[in-house]
Amino acid sequence: MISFSLRRFTTTSLARAADKSRFVPLSGTYPKGFKVGGLHCGVKKNGNLDLAILTSDIPGSVAAGVFTTNKFKAAPVLVSQSVLKQTDGVNVNAIVVNSGCANAVTGEGGMTDANLMVDTVDRALGNSRPSTLVMSTGVIGQRLPIQKITDGIPKLIASGLGDSHEHWLNCAKAICTTDTFPKLVSKQFAVNGITYTLAGLAKGAGMICPNMATLLGFFVTDAPVSQPALHSILKHATDRSFNCISVDGDMSTNDTISAIANGAAGGATITEGTPEFKVLQDEITGFAQQLAQLVVRDGEGATKFVTIRVEDALSYTDAKQVASSISNSALVKTALYGKDANWGRILCATGYAGVEVVPAKTNVSFVPSDGSAELKLLVNGEPENVDEARALEILEAEDLEIVVQLGTGGGAAAKFWTCDFSHEYVTINGDYRS
Amino acid sequence: MISFSLRRFTTTSLARAADKSRFVPLSGTYPKGFKVGGLHCGVKKNGNLDLAILTSDIPGSVAAGVFTTNKFKAAPVLVSQSVLKQTDGVNVNAIVVNSGCANAVTGEGGMTDANLMVDTVDRALGNSRPSTLVMSTGVIGQRLPIQKITDGIPKLIASGLGDSHEHWLNCAKAICTTDTFPKLVSKQFAVNGITYTLAGLAKGAGMICPNMATLLGFFVTDAPVSQPALHSILKHATDRSFNCISVDGDMSTNDTISAIANGAAGGATITEGTPEFKVLQDEITGFAQQLAQLVVRDGEGATKFVTIRVEDALSYTDAKQVASSISNSALVKTALYGKDANWGRILCATGYAGVEVVPAKTNVSFVPSDGSAELKLLVNGEPENVDEARALEILEAEDLEIVVQLGTGGGAAAKFWTCDFSHEYVTINGDYRS
Numbered sequence: 001m002i003s004f005s006l007r008r009f010t011t012t013s014l015a016r017a018a019d020k021s022r023f024v025p026l027s028g029t030y031p032k033g034f035k036v037g038g039l040h041c042g043v044k045k046n047g048n049l050d051l052a053i054l055t056s057d058i059p060g061s062v063a064a065g066v067f068t069t070n071k072f073k074a075a076p077v078l079v080s081q082s083v084l085k086q087t088d089g090v091n092v093n094a095i096v097v098n099s100g101c102a103n104a105v106t107g108e109g110g111m112t113d114a115n116l117m118v119d120t121v122d123r124a125l126g127n128s129r130p131s132t133l134v135m136s137t138g139v140i141g142q143r144l145p146i147q148k149i150t151d152g153i154p155k156l157i158a159s160g161l162g163d164s165h166e167h168w169l170n171c172a173k174a175i176c177t178t179d180t181f182p183k184l185v186s187k188q189f190a191v192n193g194i195t196y197t198l199a200g201l202a203k204g205a206g207m208i209c210p211n212m213a214t215l216l217g218f219f220v221t222d223a224p225v226s227q228p229a230l231h232s233i234l235k236h237a238t239d240r241s242f243n244c245i246s247v248d249g250d251m252s253t254n255d256t257i258s259a260i261a262n263g264a265a266g267g268a269t270i271t272e273g274t275p276e277f278k279v280l281q282d283e284i285t286g287f288a289q290q291l292a293q294l295v296v297r298d299g300e301g302a303t304k305f306v307t308i309r310v311e312d313a314l315s316y317t318d319a320k321q322v323a324s325s326i327s328n329s330a331l332v333k334t335a336l337y338g339k340d341a342n343w344g345r346i347l348c349a350t351g352y353a354g355v356e357v358v359p360a361k362t363n364v365s366f367v368p369s370d371g372s373a374e375l376k377l378l379v380n381g382e383p384e385n386v387d388e389a390r391a392l393e394i395l396e397a398e399d400l401e402i403v404v405q406l407g408t409g410g411g412a413a414a415k416f417w418t419c420d421f422s423h424e425y426v427t428i429n430g431d432y433r434s
Numbered sequence: 435m436i437s438f439s440l441r442r443f444t445t446t447s448l449a450r451a452a453d454k455s456r457f458v459p460l461s462g463t464y465p466k467g468f469k470v471g472g473l474h475c476g477v478k479k480n481g482n483l484d485l486a487i488l489t490s491d492i493p494g495s496v497a498a499g500v501f502t503t504n505k506f507k508a509a510p511v512l513v514s515q516s517v518l519k520q521t522d523g524v525n526v527n528a529i530v531v532n533s534g535c536a537n538a539v540t541g542e543g544g545m546t547d548a549n550l551m552v553d554t555v556d557r558a559l560g561n562s563r564p565s566t567l568v569m570s571t572g573v574i575g576q577r578l579p580i581q582k583i584t585d586g587i588p589k590l591i592a593s594g595l596g597d598s599h600e601h602w603l604n605c606a607k608a609i610c611t612t613d614t615f616p617k618l619v620s621k622q623f624a625v626n627g628i629t630y631t632l633a634g635l636a637k638g639a640g641m642i643c644p645n646m647a648t649l650l651g652f653f654v655t656d657a658p659v660s661q662p663a664l665h666s667i668l669k670h671a672t673d674r675s676f677n678c679i680s681v682d683g684d685m686s687t688n689d690t691i692s693a694i695a696n697g698a699a700g701g702a703t704i705t706e707g708t709p710e711f712k713v714l715q716d717e718i719t720g721f722a723q724q725l726a727q728l729v730v731r732d733g734e735g736a737t738k739f740v741t742i743r744v745e746d747a748l749s750y751t752d753a754k755q756v757a758s759s760i761s762n763s764a765l766v767k768t769a770l771y772g773k774d775a776n777w778g779r780i781l782c783a784t785g786y787a788g789v790e791v792v793p794a795k796t797n798v799s800f801v802p803s804d805g806s807a808e809l810k811l812l813v814n815g816e817p818e819n820v821d822e823a824r825a826l827e828i829l830e831a832e833d834l835e836i837v838v839q840l841g842t843g844g845g846a847a848a849k850f851w852t853c854d855f856s857h858e859y860v861t862i863n864g865d866y867r868s
Contacts, residue, residue, distance in 0.1 A: 072785035072793055105781055105793075107816040140778025141817045253782050330764065330855075331863055338864025344574020347539055348687050351506035359506055359539075382541040383575045421764075422864075423857045429765055430772025430856075 028186035031197040031222035033057045033264030037160040038174025041152025043100035052097040052174035061262040063092035064231035068255035074104030075114040076134040083130045089227040094132040103136040104253040124157040172201040183294040194267040196223040204295040224263030241288035246327040301424030307401040308416040318355040319414035325353035333421030341391035343377040361407025369399035462620035465631040465656035467698030469595040472608025475586025477534035486531040486608035495696040497526035498665035502689035508538030509548040510568040517564045523661040528566040537570040538687040558591040606635040617728040628701040630657040638729040658697030675722035680761040735858030741835040742850040752789040753848035759787035767855035775825035777811040795841025803833035
């Protein structure tokens, strides 16, 4: 009986996995004055790309970063934080990333390695002071094969960087670990008649839990922005994007989201409190949500993409807390995988989130992705007589929205994005290192 | 490749599941003056036992209970709380439990049903006021088939109750849902030369997360105890047993642990603050741990039983918080399932627990269950050169202890018990209702 179930689930989700190539863009428009690329330097044993570099041609770029709050911060996190502190985020022109090894919990040796990655990039670019952010992703507790990386960096800078779609795609591929597709987004918008471009990439796909920055990712723009304005926008955007997604509830030692703005497209520098700042903030927040959602799309073993919308909470924080609780519930996630309209688990996760709820005024419904009518499951705390065939129809689709109204009269709302919990998640994570 | 992995994992864990009959006692010694039993009244479609009753022959028994903190408390939780409030826990002589339907999120109708279960038991036993606690377990959001239950109660009381091992075992079986074995423990101890007996039963096996009472369970004793003393002991014991286990991190709407003491074995009434109180508290705490550990042994899909020991924290609360964080990490649990010595995930879960840790003084080790030497993985924040063959040897065993020392100098410690996260967990929970 169990093997029958495994077969049924596996076939379905493998079919879904094959679909995911549709999330990889076939072309893109990229910000001016940046060069990027990726190569295989030898950290990964399978020959895949494992080293990525982004550089700005324009000296005087500004950078900002948000980092994991885990007590065991990986060496690259500590080193990037130090670079931003030393420079106030001004004249930070490059990002270097390796995948395959996280350089986390590696003691003093790990710090030396991360600093050496920064130095090697800076030397190759002719910078005399730290101007590079560093990120690593992969297994925790192993030292980097640092010689391979320091050999790879000048090679990649000398002949592997460019500004074509192919270069950006390679860069996105080079930061992947268990990801099944590279996550790359680009977009244009105008401020005061000048067109600016944003490009960003991210990697998942496990150890994803909202709290602060929750994975590796960065985005860059050719808009001119002051460093404090960029930092403020990055924080705002991250809180509403990467901090609102969940794959497995584990917050990594390496989580980093950073941003660089080089001003190459011209125009006046955008500072906080201006109308231009608001436009840029909204554009970047929407962009970051797009990027963050790709991480959920590629959640380890995921077959579903589920939006959790919580409404009528006393505050945004309360709404987000309930959305997080539902998004992280193993029982909700396995029910979604099994296409089971087991809304009791949604309510259960709502009830233990620790925030104000009025049970007799609570509503739960499924909103299908095809625009057809919502399916009410619970109205004012009383279960509806659910049409199971209709519920299954909604659950068969890859995309689904779950709406929970807490009935407090507070009217506050929040959204979270999550995926289901499948046999593949267990397979991937039961055997990740080998 | 995935199907190979599934096969490998599945074979192993099915073999483990078959082993679990060894946790079912073949005999027991039970407290005086209690009768118990179980029958199939028709809530479960598969014909399994689904109604359990325990009664004390001695009028004037005292009872206590601890309940879920979930905001959506099931009707039986609210009704049992009300019975204890009305009676101050005095002259509460019976417990009735149904499995197969949780009577949770069932509105006013659900409250009527739960009250009717209490009334029906009270009438059949000839009690004129509420003297019965009620519990339900199973699917959320469906009404009880109450007629089947109210028909079953007098039938079970008239001819199904007794004090034999078989009766106790039937009672334990009748409260099971996805459990693979009934959880029944009994034990004797002496206070002032008088022998007292304890018996308890519990059910798991999903929606288990520590916070307060975390599942259905009860234990009874023939020791004479004052009601306040029993309540205090129940709280103490639960905090150190049922609140220190984790299967999947979901806290149920129905969690209830209750206790009844009928004094049938004689002796002076035990009250708080006496040496006898301390003896009884220690005996019941150890007993509750034994019972709680059986719930972890039978965690949905579990193939491993893992003790998480956290030492050198600033406080017991801190130590427990870290132990909980490790115990609930999906990544730690899948690594245990895959027999992967991926201690980085243990450290990662330690780091996001939100308590004081000194990374440079943190130690992690595996303590094997066979009494052989521990395997150090991290010493003073630096990774050891781990002998992978030895690690695999330890991880092959069903039982394992993970020790994490936080290096704070505080010296406080706590233990948690958890299981691994397997393909079967996903299979069971992806398809629980059907």
